[in-house]
Amino acid sequence: MEEQLNQHPYDLDEETLFLVSQTFKALSDPTRIRILNLLFHKEHSVNEIAEALELRQSTVSHQLRFLKNLRLVKYRREGTSLFYSYDDEHVMHMLKQTIEHSKHS
Amino acid sequence: MEEQLNQHPYDLDEETLFLVSQTFKALSDPTRIRILNLLFHKEHSVNEIAEALELRQSTVSHQLRFLKNLRLVKYRREGTSLFYSYDDEHVMHMLKQTIEHSKHS
DNA sequence: TTCATATATGAATATATAATCATATATATA
DNA sequence: TATATATATGATTATATATTCATATATGAA
Numbered sequence: 001m002e003e004q005l006n007q008h009p010y011d012l013d014e015e016t017l018f019l020v021s022q023t024f025k026a027l028s029d030p031t032r033i034r035i036l037n038l039l040f041h042k043e044h045s046v047n048e049i050a051e052a053l054e055l056r057q058s059t060v061s062h063q064l065r066f067l068k069n070l071r072l073v074k075y076r077r078e079g080t081s082l083f084y085s086y087d088d089e090h091v092m093h094m095l096k097q098t099i100e101h102s103k104h105s
Numbered sequence: 106m107e108e109q110l111n112q113h114p115y116d117l118d119e120e121t122l123f124l125v126s127q128t129f130k131a132l133s134d135p136t137r138i139r140i141l142n143l144l145f146h147k148e149h150s151v152n153e154i155a156e157a158l159e160l161r162q163s164t165v166s167h168q169l170r171f172l173k174n175l176r177l178v179k180y181r182r183e184g185t186s187l188f189y190s191y192d193d194e195h196v197m198h199m200l201k202q203t204i205e206h207s208k209h210s
Numbered sequence: 211t212t213c214a215t216a217t218a219t220g221a222a223t224a225t226a227t228a229a230t231c232a233t234a235t236a237t238a239t240a
Numbered sequence: 241t242a243t244a245t246a247t248a249t250g251a252t253t254a255t256a257t258a259t260t261c262a263t264a265t266a267t268g269a270a
Contacts, residue, residue: 008157010143012204017135019207020200025133029258030126038115046217052113059259061218080216080267090206094199095125099117101195102124134228151247164229166248185237185246 026070027095031055032063036086036095039073043085131175132200136160137168141191141200144178148190 012020026032034053038044044052050060064084067073074087086092117125131137139158143149149157155165169189172178179192191197 008159010146011139011158012142016204016207017138019210020138020203021133021135023203023207024129024138025257027129028126028133030122031258033122033125033129034116037117041115047215053116054113056260057217058219058261062258065218077267080214082217090202094203097195098125098128098199099121102121102128105124136228152245161230162247163231163249167228170248182237185244187247 022070023091026067026072027091027098029063031059032067033095035060035063035067036072036092037099039084039086040092040096043076043083045081045083047081049084127175128196131172131177132196132203134168136164137172138200140165140168140172141177141197142204144189144191145197145201148181148188150186150188152186154189 027036031053035049038049038052046057046060046064049055049064050057053060064073064075068075070088072086072088072091073084075082075084077083132141136158140154143154143157151162151165151169154160154169155162158165169178169180173180175193177191177193177196178189180187180189182188
C-alpha cells in the first residue's frame with residue numbers, strides 16, 4: 001500500500017519534490033557552477049579543474065562526487081587521471097541559459 | 106577602476122556567479138518549490154498558501170520575502186490580504202520543465 | 211616491490227539556512 | 241477609538257552544507 005501524504009490537488013508528490021530540489025541544489029553553489037561551466041567546453045581532470053579554478057583538490061573531488069551522484073557528470077580513466085565531463089544535457093542547458101540571462105541583467 | 110578578480114578565461118565573474126547561484130538556490134528548497142508550483146495556476150494570499158500546503162503563516166511569509174527579494178514573485182493588496190503571483194517567466198519555465206522532467210524519471 | 215602521482219575519503223569546523231515562536235505592524239470595520 | 245484579521249519581522253534553534261586537513265586508495269613506472 002502506497003503512502004499518500006500529499007492530498008492537495010496542486011501540490012507535488014514527495015519524490016518529485018526531492019528530485020527537483022536536488023537538481024536545483026546542485027546548481028545553487030558557486031563552486032559547482034564554476035566546475036560545470038568549465039565542463040561546457042571540454043572534459044577536465046580533477047587537477048586541471050583545481051588549478052583552473054584555484055580550488056583545493058579535495059574540494060573539487062567532493063563536489064564532483066556530489067555531481068556524480070546526481071548523474072550530472074561522468075568520467076573516464078586515463079592512467080591515474082580521471083577526466084570528468086558533463087552527463088545531463090537538460091541541466092547544462094538550464095545552466096547556460098541562466099548564465100546568459102544573468103550576464104544581461 | 107573595476108576590480109578584476111577572475112583572470113581565468115573560462116571562469117565566470119563574481120556578479121554573474123552570485124546571480125546564477127541565487128536563482129537556483131531559490132528553486133532548491135522544497136517549500137519554495139511548492140509555493141511557486143501553487144502560483145503556476147493563480148495568485149494566492151499568504152493564508153491560502155499556508156492552508157493549501159499545511160505550513161505556518163510565518164514560514165510562508167519568510168519564504169515569500171525571499172522570493173520577493175529575487176523578484177520571482179510580486180503581490181497586490183486587497184484589504185488586509187496580499188495576493189502573491191509569480192513575476193519571472195524564465196524561472197517559472199525552468200521550474201515547470203524540471204518538474205516534468207523529474208516526474209518521468 | 212618500491213616510489214611517485216592522481217584522486218577519494220573521513221572527520222572536524224565554520225557557516226548558511228529553514229522553521230518556529232512571539233510579537234509587531236497594517237488595514238478594515240464597528 | 242477599539243477590535244479583529246492578515247501579514248511581516250526578529251530572535252532562536254536545529255539542521256544542512258562547503259571547505260579544509262590528514263590520510264587512504266589506486267594506478268603506472270622504475
